[in-house]
Amino acid sequence: xxxxxxxxxxxxxxRKVLSEEITSLIVPAIEGYLGxxxxxxxxxxxxxxxxxxxxxxxxxxxxxxxxxFLEVVDNKVSLLANTAELPEEIDVTRALAAKERAEERLxxxxxxxxxxxEMALRRAIARLRTIGRDxx
Amino acid sequence: MASVxxxxxxxxxxxxxxxxxxxxxxxxxAKLRRTQGAVVAARPYAQKLKEVLxxxxxxxxxxxxxxxxxxxxxxxxxxxxxxxxxxAGGYNANLIRTAVASMAKHRDLEIGILAIGKKxxxxxxxxxxxxxxxxVGISDIPTLGEAKEITETIRTFYTEGIYDEVYLVYxxxxxxxxxxPKTKKLLPIEAPVTxxxxxxDYIFDPSPQIVLNNLLxxxxxxQVFSALMEAKASEHGARMTAMGSATDNAGEMIDxxxxxxxxxxxxxITREISEIVGGAxxxxx
Numbered sequence: 001x002x003x004x005x006x007x008x009x010x011x012x013x014x015r016k017v018l019s020e021e022i023t024s025l026i027v028p029a030i031e032g033y034l035g036x037x038x039x040x041x042x043x044x045x046x047x048x049x050x051x052x053x054x055x056x057x058x059x060x061x062x063x064x065x066x067x068x069f070l071e072v073v074d075n076k077v078s079l080l081a082n083t084a085e086l087p088e089e090i091d092v093t094r095a096l097a098a099k100e101r102a103e104e105r106l107x108x109x110x111x112x113x114x115x116x117x118e119m120a121l122r123r124a125i126a127r128l129r130t131i132g133r134d135x136x
Numbered sequence: 137m138a139s140v141x142x143x144x145x146x147x148x149x150x151x152x153x154x155x156x157x158x159x160x161x162x163x164x165x166a167k168l169r170r171t172q173g174a175v176v177a178a179r180p181y182a183q184k185l186k187e188v189l190x191x192x193x194x195x196x197x198x199x200x201x202x203x204x205x206x207x208x209x210x211x212x213x214x215x216x217x218x219x220x221x222x223x224a225g226g227y228n229a230n231l232i233r234t235a236v237a238s239m240a241k242h243r244d245l246e247i248g249i250l251a252i253g254k255k256x257x258x259x260x261x262x263x264x265x266x267x268x269x270x271x272v273g274i275s276d277i278p279t280l281g282e283a284k285e286i287t288e289t290i291r292t293f294y295t296e297g298i299y300d301e302v303y304l305v306y307x308x309x310x311x312x313x314x315x316x317p318k319t320k321k322l323l324p325i326e327a328p329v330t331x332x333x334x335x336x337d338y339i340f341d342p343s344p345q346i347v348l349n350n351l352l353x354x355x356x357x358x359q360v361f362s363a364l365m366e367a368k369a370s371e372h373g374a375r376m377t378a379m380g381s382a383t384d385n386a387g388e389m390i391d392x393x394x395x396x397x398x399x400x401x402x403x404x405i406t407r408e409i410s411e412i413v414g415g416a417x418x419x420x421x
Contacts, residue, residue, distance in 0.1 A: 011180045016177065034341065041337075042339065044340050069185075069347075069351065080181060080354075
């Protein structure tokens with residue numbers, strides 16, 4: 001069991017982010033977090049903004065995505081993310097500022113696109129969680 | 137024959153022009169390299185997206201989406217992708233010619249244009265086509281944000297029933313020396329078909345319908361995005377080639393002018409000598 005692996009490929013419209021052999025994966029699917037282990041049945045799923053967790057060489061690693069798609073077939077996982085950021089690529093100040101801005105908008109509720117503000121907030125929270133800076 | 141000074145002035149002016157064309161060539165080459173890198177980096181995503189979509193369509197029937205809806209065309213939209221600037225050889229002219237030819241096939245229908253790039257906008261506006269949207273100032277390496285903005289407009293025009301079909305006219309990048317204008321149907325989306333699709337029994341989470349509704353807008357955006365990138369790469373390629381030959385032509389011109397300059401100079405010296413000799417002879421006489 002220990003030597004069973006999945007090939008994870010993360011791509012965004014602009015670049016290929018990651019290509020690794022992993023042993024397990026947790027993604028933010030539309031209806032809640034979803035775990036993928038080796039030998040998973042073929043699956044296509046929509047993804048929400050959130051944190052992707054994957055286990056590589058016995059260690060959990062994280063990555064922030066802002067929605068996208070997941071395809072699992074033949075122990076190959078293709079993650080088509082709208083954007084994807086590894087922890088070292090995340091700009092903390094920017095994420096914090098974005099979070100505050102979105103929260104501010106949601107508090108005022110006047111003349112704001114609530115849906116957009118909520119999505120922005122979720123993206124900001126996903127980034128912060130990826131680097132462990134948010135306690136929610 | 138032109139005077140020595142005139143020729144010298146010409147040479148200097150041609151040299152200046154050559155320097156400019158040379159610089160433009162090098163700039164275009166650098167930009168081409170970067171855009172090409174971006175095109176390559178974007179390929180895996182586009183490929184995967186296509187695969188997922190074809191599998192989805194193959195494995196479930198009767199899916200509905202506003203972007204798949206086929207209507208009897210009354211008005212069709214053309215998205216024409218050109219550059220903002222000229223000096224790129226036949227790049228803009230070729231593309232506009234192709235666009236006009238494609239429009240001519242639908243002469244009995246109303247046509248609306250969404251112009252990307254100043255050249256397309258100015259051309260169609262001057263000829264009183266109805267330009268219903270314009271996007272200028274696309275960056276040298278198109279960003280996803282720019283593609284999204286354009287896609288949003290296209291989508292609104294389509295889903296609100298203003299356009300019943302949308303075509304995309306852009307330049308396909310083959311090599312740095314070779315580009316081909318192309319017209320592609322953008323909407324309604326015709327799902328791609330691959331050979332191996334439909335063999336596996338996929339689980340769709342939460343449902344094929346919802347996955348499709350989420351996937352199609354991304355697919356559309358990606359089509360626009362890759363067209364923008366190909367167009368930009370072609371533009372840089374065309375400019376590089378055009379400026380390269382302009383530099384060569386200037387070089388040839390300088391060679392010729394230098395030749396006539398030397399001739400004129402020699403003629404002037406010969407004349408002066410014979411004048412001096414003639415004067416001396418007259419004195420001795």
